[in-house]
Amino acid sequence: MSRTVSMRLVALWSAFGLVHLFTAVAGWLYPSQPMGDVVLVYEPWSSAALSGGAIVGVTETWVYPQLALVPMLLAKILSTPLIAVMGASGAYLIAWAVLVTVLDAIAFAVLVGRSPSQPRRMAAWFWITALLLLGPIAMYRIDAITVPLAVIGGLWLVRRPAAAAALLAIGAWIKIWPGALLVAAVVAARSRMRVLLTAAAVSAAVVVVLVAFGADAEIFGFLTEQTGRGLQIEAVAATPFLWLAIAGAARIEYSFDILTFQISAQGADAVSAVLTPLMAVFVVVITVIGALKASREASFARLFPPLALSLVTTLIVANKVGSPQFQTWLIAPAVLWLVLDRTRAAAPALLVLALCALTCLIYPLSYDALLRAETLPVAILTLRNIVLVVLLAVGIRALVRVPAHRSSTTRE
Template sequence: MPDRVGGRRPARGIRRFLAGRTAVWLAFALVHAALIALNLFAQGLPLGDVTGVYRIWAENAAAGYARMGIDLPWVYPILAFAPMAASLAFGGAWFGETWLGLVTVLNALTLSVLLGRTRLSRTRRVAAWWWLGFLALLGPIALGRIDAVTVPFAMLGLVWAAGRPRLAAVLLTIGAWIKVWPAALVAALVIALRRRAEVVMIALALSFGILGVSVLAGAGANAIGFIGEQAGRGLQVEAPLAVLWLWAIVAGDPGVHIAYDREILTYQVYGPGVELAAWLTTPLLAVGVVAVLAVGIRAAGRGAPVGRLLPPLALAFVVVLLLGNKVGSPQFVTWLAAPVVLGLVLRPARFAVPALLAAGAAILTHLIYPYWYGWLLVADPAFVLLLTGKVVLLALLFVWAIQRVWQAGKRAALPVDSGSAVPARDRQEGLR
């Protein structure tokens, strides 16, 4: 009996430790140390875009040769240059390490807000542990691209959305001017929040301000050149729609092949029907976004509470961007973290399914990129199957999210007081 009781005490102590902030921060340090090491030393050049492309853009601007987005059209919105320029703080030789340090600091600030200032709630603890696990499963790409800078802005914007909509609008708008995708989260806020007019006014005012400064700096039409640059892309090898042509290569179709586009700096699929498919992605993406908008507006019009509507609506917007994208780069999976974390903070039991599906997409992405990416580029059947599995998981995520948004609009299923959708402690932290 004493041994049994004595055995319970260490187990209880371990559980108590894992439930505290110290364990979460220790896990944060371990995960980020591992991801930094992988970015710097793993095979497949996982930090290649940062040190081989971002660094050159930053150095050219510093030397007065060309400022991307100002002197030349650019594939990114203008604020994407800010973290690239900041990563030159210790010189070009340390650009990669500085970039990784910058992303780690942003993630640390986000985790600090996520954990909150008061006693750590179970829901926030679950969300924090899931996010760290998601980063670990996704691998070095979780830190090694411009998308990694936008995720903290998106996550904080969603976590603060209901309680601090003005601040949320600022954060998400800044994120959208670094990489476009957080604009979809602004749309989710406009639909789900009652103070939607404030969100719209702040997003518009900030956007016009950023555009104005860009024009004054000499950008001209290049300030919005990223729109045309994206529209001119072909079908990238990782794009969901590209799976059809990858299986054609596996089947031995001599008319389909993969080649490197030196202008866009990506591997793309070429063959019969590819150009039409690449063109169709834009209208198909528009149809998907409009469908999500319609279902979200219906739910909001029927009085869906923020805690029930915003997480699945944000997830639906993000996943439709992933499925309808002609690029489909592996780092896009990082976008899933923001809506899933919000869902786990507000309704962890209900968000268990998308949390598992998103984790599965992260694992499959890590298996493909960066270590064995070359096998996908030769359309190896096993890696085409991995990519197909990832697309299936994203499709399941979309189905789950759109169903939950639709259900949020059922009057009979909704309480009159929406406060029950958000834990009381989290309302004090600003979620409500």
């Protein structure tokens, strides 16, 4: 290994460690309790399961796919030696931060290797920067567990398609969004049948285990639980209602059932009801465009990145929920695009970084003011949501412009 390569690796890993440390500590310092879900929800769920109480997703319907409980339980187990020193909540938070950092480190090692190419170095610096800009919400949510799984899965799709599909399927059973990368892989990869069969086998194994533990109607409860949700204030479709709230024509109310702030206004329920079907239509249309490109033998490196990013962005833009941690979903497809096709990845990567920064300005830094429907945070959120729509347009445009393999050498 040359001295230059060694210095680059030291710089990358040093930045990785410092940013993760800063992000972990910032969770204790920033306003609006950005670590709230970890100690107020994840820790009680894991405690109940380990103490013989209710097991979410098994004995009662849950908002998450069932494998989401696994990292929560693991953090609880890891926190046990620290409880006597820091108390249950503090110990669990530290264990969670360590778990996320370790998983990120494994994915980061897969990304940079021992002698990373320039695209992989750029992707690594992008990931570090995105985490820094997004702040503690990028670490203290269950979504943080799925990002490294998606990065490794995406990087392995060509050479280890079965392992990649298994990781992405596991990720989808923790939080649904990695399923978008699976769909993109089935469309774009030459080993699509292996990817599809492996993902199906993993899902079947999960269902069998759940049934063995006594789950029945609860197995797909994470899908049915979402249908009754109202329009969350940070959702893209909620933007006009926030401006109405400033004028006093709409209200921001807290839902104790879903534990989130939602819009209460005439027309909000109708908008919420149409979003899920609209999302399904967009996903189908984007997938069909990708399939048409694949049928014309488009290269994986050109087709997979914009297809994956467009599908993931659709899950955010057309969602009735707009939770800030959703921005972590964009990190993996952007990292993969930088690795596979860095020239065309520049614009979407910059947009993702802008989304991370704007999201942190909203939550947690100005969230209290947003709940009061003050003009500045509403304007910042409006800009963030506009950038999300722009990112979707950029992804779809890149997807439409993917050339057929036969003519790619003359067009690229």
